[in-house]
Amino acid sequence: MTSNPLLDELAQREYQHGFVTNIESESIPAGLSEDVVRVISKKKDEPGWLLDWRLKAYRHWLTMQEPTWAKVHYPAIDYQKIVYYSSPKSVSEDRPKSLAEVDPELLAMYEKLGVPLKEREILAGVAVDAVIDSVSVATTFREKLKELGIVFCSFSEAVKEHPDLVRKYLGSVVPYTDNFFATLNSAVFSDGSFCFIPKGVRCPMELSTYFRINQADTGQFERTLIVAEEGSAVSYLEGCTAPKRDRNQLHAAVVELVALDDAQIKYSTVQNWYPGDKDGKGGIYNFVTKRGKCAGKNSKISWTQVETGSAITWKYPSCLLLGDNSVGEFYSVALTANFQQADTGTKMIHAGKNTRSTIISKGISAGHGQNTYRGAVKILKGAEGARNYSQCDSLLIGDLCGAHTFPYIEVKNSSATLEHEASTSKIGEDQLFYCMQRGLSAEDAVSMIVNGFAKRVIRGLPMEFAVEAQKLLGVSLEGSVG
């Protein structure tokens, strides 16, 4: 331990979203096989092409090995012990037509989580698609968006109502062969969100999905697909929580973004899955593949993530910059306290001319937390005049945590410009004492210092999210100082 009592006694915070909701749910038995894939597809009444795609993914998955290159350690996952489909019972039979038909217990749960599903959301201007375990519960504001030609619905509905769009873009950014976890997702994904912004339309409100894992031993495998046509723009928010459980739960999601000419997609995540307790017991294994394709010229995809939850985070929201003058951005704050481990970063693949990318990564480690930034910048042969700026900063709280940085750079065009800056600092007792001498408690002081450190990323979040993220950073570090 450190000699400073202020910096000792790390991370014993309480997880605030750790309640379990008693909703009758319908699950299939644990285990994975072709039959399970077929059952999922059948439960969702899917067309044959989608079942075929799932089965191809499943068969491919059987040939794959779980990756081990990430700097995270966990006991082997038994994929036969996971429940691959669970749905709240009241939802599974007949999907509610309106909020009035939704199980009040469910609504109460969202209320507790602060997800705006009712009147007040109109004020907040947020359209929410809420996904609990495997099923999308309700989508607000759909009618209003429909007038503009915007489609925002659950993935399952999109398969039924917009099969051509789904078929065209599903797997076009993250193919079913992509990687172990993405391939697993492709085989068993149960729901998620779909969003389509037609040509020239700027979505007038933030679109938002709230994910929650409720059932024990359930994996959550959602899939999000966002397509922004020529000249359109959308800002999308995603929040995640899960109840406290002793056992680890798997979350393997896939997010695909497609931006055509002059289109812009801003994707913001506040991830607060259950991180496990102070001894490292339980928590979500978060293995997520997120990738955006700047397919058109002058297109832009911007990822902002605040990662405070999960026992293990394995996640690299990336950009394929195919269109000339396209722009990719990655702004990240990852916090690991207690025994949390995060291996996160991005890949920026520059293929088009004059493509630009910016990477700002802020890692915060406390307790026994291990935080790794892993990023790749690739400038391909044709990417004349490409530019990248990367900044990776790490903040350490206490003596038992770790920060690691693995930047990979590959340049095949000599006209490219790359800059990389990195720093590691420690919350010193000097800073803490200075704040406390001004009347701040140790916890407020840490929260303030951490938020100052993360400011550049936080301020890129939409307003309501920024406030939540700031609070979350504070809460996540409660108990980090004695």
Added chain:
Amino acid sequence: MSHALLEIRNLHASIAEDGTEILRGVDLTIRAGEVHAIMGPNGSGKSTLAYVLAGRPGYVVTQGTVLYDGKDLLALAPEQRAREGIFLAFQYPVEIPGVSNAYFLRTAVNAIRKHRGIPELDAMDFLTLLDEKARLVEMEEAMLERGVNEGFSGGEKKRNEVLQMAMLDPKLALLDETDSGLDIDALRVAATGVNALRGPGRAMLVITHYQRLLNYIVPDVVHVLSDGRIVRSGGKELALELEAKGYSWIESGAATPAGAPVGR
């Protein structure tokens, strides 16, 4: 005579890490409204005294008592001491990147107001107050929006300390070498700010190595600290005498030891 705000009796303190004793029996009484100066050579324990009073971790009090406003000061956590009205102007103010000066100050002001049972300031009232106090130390608005001490010059940092002091309205201000690293203009600005805060309800303990500062902040009482003890106390002329004769005058034992408590 006003009441004793701070009463230090036989205070002994060591560095926690290696047990080195720095303060070896300090006795000092400060009454409300008084300005005391502590002078002394490097290593005599001046800054340690300020840190121990403010509750900085890393020091262990091995003997003695400190009463502040009649309460046992040493039993209070650092932030409680701050909220009770003890302010330390740091010799080396700390940078907090990304946290704006104004936001930091508002959080601090409201933490202290809350403790004192007075309503927290809203954004407008806070800015009005900040504007008024910033003028006192000639601080431009732009500096208030910058990160706390982030990239500030030495003079700016010291002025920022005085600004914080003005905002937090302490009962007892400890000024640790506020003059160090300042040119004469910066010193004048800082001293003007400090003097504006003198008043019957507030006591100050001004720590300095040089007499120069005391030309600007004229103390009621001057103490000489040497080897962890107050070896001499007197009026403001003691500072001049020290300046003329040097600290060796004290250290050689030529000066008479501190006698009866000096006050007004």
